Amino acid sequence: TVLIISFGGQYAHMISRRVRDLGVYSEVVPYAAVSQSTVEELRPRAIILSGGPSSVYEPGAPAIGDWVLKLGLPVLGICYGHQLLAEMTGGRVERGQGEYGRTRVTVDGPDPLFDGWGREEDVWMSHSDYVASVGPGVKVLATSKDTGYIAAMKAGDKIYGVQFHPEVRHTEKGVKLIANFLFKVAKVRPTWSVEGLAEKLVEQVRSQIPREDKAIVAVSGGVDSTTAAVIAKRALGDRAVVVFINHGLLREGEAEEVLSALKSLGLNPIYIDASDRFLRALKGVTDPEQKRLVVGKVFAEVFKEVATSDSSIRWLVQGTTYPDVIESGAEAGADRIKSHHNVGGLPRDLGLRVIEPLRYLYKDEVRRLALSLGIPESIAMRHPFPGPGLAVRVIGEVTEEKLRIARRASMIVEEELRRAGLYNSVWQAFAVVGDDKWVGVKGDRRAFGYIVTVRVVESEDGMTADWARLPYDLLQRIASRITSEVPEVVMVTYAVTTKPPSTIEPV
Numbered sequence: 001t002v003l004i005i006s007f008g009g010q011y012a013h014m015i016s017r018r019v020r021d022l023g024v025y026s027e028v029v030p031y032a033a034v035s036q037s038t039v040e041e042l043r044p045r046a047i048i049l050s051g052g053p054s055s056v057y058e059p060g061a062p063a064i065g066d067w068v069l070k071l072g073l074p075v076l077g078i079c080y081g082h083q084l085l086a087e088m089t090g091g092r093v094e095r096g097q098g099e100y101g102r103t104r105v106t107v108d109g110p111d112p113l114f115d116g117w118g119r120e121e122d123v124w125m126s127h128s129d130y131v132a133s134v135g136p137g138v139k140v141l142a143t144s145k146d147t148g149y150i151a152a153m154k155a156g157d158k159i160y161g162v163q164f165h166p167e168v169r170h171t172e173k174g175v176k177l178i179a180n181f182l183f184k185v186a187k188v189r190p191t192w193s194v195e196g197l198a199e200k201l202v203e204q205v206r207s208q209i210p211r212e213d214k215a216i217v218a219v220s221g222g223v224d225s226t227t228a229a230v231i232a233k234r235a236l237g238d239r240a241v242v243v244f245i246n247h248g249l250l251r252e253g254e255a256e257e258v259l260s261a262l263k264s265l266g267l268n269p270i271y272i273d274a275s276d277r278f279l280r281a282l283k284g285v286t287d288p289e290q291k292r293l294v295v296g297k298v299f300a301e302v303f304k305e306v307a308t309s310d311s312s313i314r315w316l317v318q319g320t321t322y323p324d325v326i327e328s329g330a331e332a333g334a335d336r337i338k339s340h341h342n343v344g345g346l347p348r349d350l351g352l353r354v355i356e357p358l359r360y361l362y363k364d365e366v367r368r369l370a371l372s373l374g375i376p377e378s379i380a381m382r383h384p385f386p387g388p389g390l391a392v393r394v395i396g397e398v399t400e401e402k403l404r405i406a407r408r409a410s411m412i413v414e415e416e417l418r419r420a421g422l423y424n425s426v427w428q429a430f431a432v433v434g435d436d437k438w439v440g441v442k443g444d445r446r447a448f449g450y451i452v453t454v455r456v457v458e459s460e461d462g463m464t465a466d467w468a469r470l471p472y473d474l475l476q477r478i479a480s481r482i483t484s485e486v487p488e489v490v491m492v493t494y495a496v497t498t499k500p501p502s503t504i505e506p507v
């Protein structure tokens with residue numbers, strides 16, 4: 001394991017992604033949750049300190065004990081991590097002129113960390129503090145060409161700091177640098193792969209749940225929950241009570257599709273149509289977080305009812321993945337952006353103990369795991385669909401009418417993308433409706449109808465996203481089909497904002 005200690009930047013997970021892609025297992029731990037004894041227990045082969053938004057010289061700034069330097073482990077500090085290491089080894093950090101974006105650095109001589117780098121390279125910077133001087137015995141390895149700031153340093157032979165972000169794609173040789181740190185400095189071997197993980201996860205679930213207990217396995221038909229269910233089924237056999245709840249917020253034809261897909265995987269779910277109940281509970285609710293909490297609450301009620309029907313049910317297995325955990329603010333130091341219903345939205349007094357076999361995996365890793373488990377491509381490659389379903393694609397109150405609009409318009413978006421052969425190359429594609437209206441003319445008559453926003457995004461893991469540059473004629477086809485096939489709509493817009501600042505779903 002490589003331990004990534006997070007100082008609050010979302011970059012920590014990007015570092016983790018790169019390390020895992022290089023075949024080395026990594027875990028992200030918030031700095032506040034890490035102590036010398038947790039590290040000694042985990043026995044990582046190397047430690048990476050992430051970036052973060054603070055300044056090391058401010059009182060109460062995130063820090064880490066200097067035991068981290070005394071473990072004899074290779075350490076790589078990135079950005080804030082670099083500044084922290086500089087300070088801990090006798091250097092000085094000050095407010096500087098700031099370097100943002102592509103920056104040219106000069107590498108001053110050979111070092112294993114910079115193997116394969118030229119004398120000058122482009123890197124990605126994002127900082128306003130800088131390391132003004134290093135402590136005694138600390139070697140400067142690279143400097144920024146324009147500012148002369150210290151871009152990389154080395155203390156002893158295994159402790160490194162880099163001011164730039166090697167985990168970001170714009171640092172052209174960033175992956176090379178991370179690989180050098182792992183394989184040349186820390187000398188770990190690339191033995192980790194998602195494909196080898198299935199058996200381990202099955203074993204974990206089996207050993208966590210006592211033999212006399214049963215577990216509810218909540219499935220939605222998406223890749224995460226289906227993968228978690230296949231693992232739980234293998235681990236528990238008939239003690240896995242697979243439940244598929246229709247909350248009335250599903251896409252067109254989805255309930256039927258999901259049921260038949262789950263059956264073909266041998267999961268035979270208990271099907272509960274609770275549409276009325278969810279829609280009743282959502283009546284009058286307009287606040288986004290409130291909506292998510294309501295959906296979470298009704299889900300929990302239904303699970304509880306299933307659980308009371310059999311006293312040996314004591315567990316709930318869910319397909320929560322890493323980004324859900326992070327964005328719900330379940331991780332210390334991260335801000336709560338949205339309560340993903342399956343993390344923050346579930347009440348604590350559920351009365352069931354929750355198991356999340358995929359909570360350390362990223363989406364594309366789950367997809368590869370799914371394929372390795374024999375889950376068909378039609379599920380493994382499905383776009384993510386949020387737990388609260390169309391409730392988060394309807395802005396404002398969830399009404400039958402707006403649901404119908406979001407459902408039919410979304411179907412058109414997905415259909416046209418499939419037809420254009422683009423479905424698999426985007427992360428998500430859907431339509432959103434709110435309460436705003438637009439005046440139109442339909443068949444020579446004035447029509448005052450809904451505005452539908454189409455959102456199609458590209459993303460690696462849902463943490464950041466870019467809008468898809470779809471061909472104009474495809475956008476045109478989508479827009480004209482929506483206005484002609486969904487009579488309540490007179491205007492279609494296309495969302496062209498990245499995440500951040502927008503999130504992917506509107507609610």
Ligand code: XMP
Binds near residue numbers: 342462
């Ligand atoms: P946002 O909208 O936060 O979404 O940019 C990031 C990714 O997460 C999905 N999402 C959810 N998934 N329960 C889920 O299981 C939720 O409540 C939820 N909210 C958002 C979203 O579809 C996107 O892929």
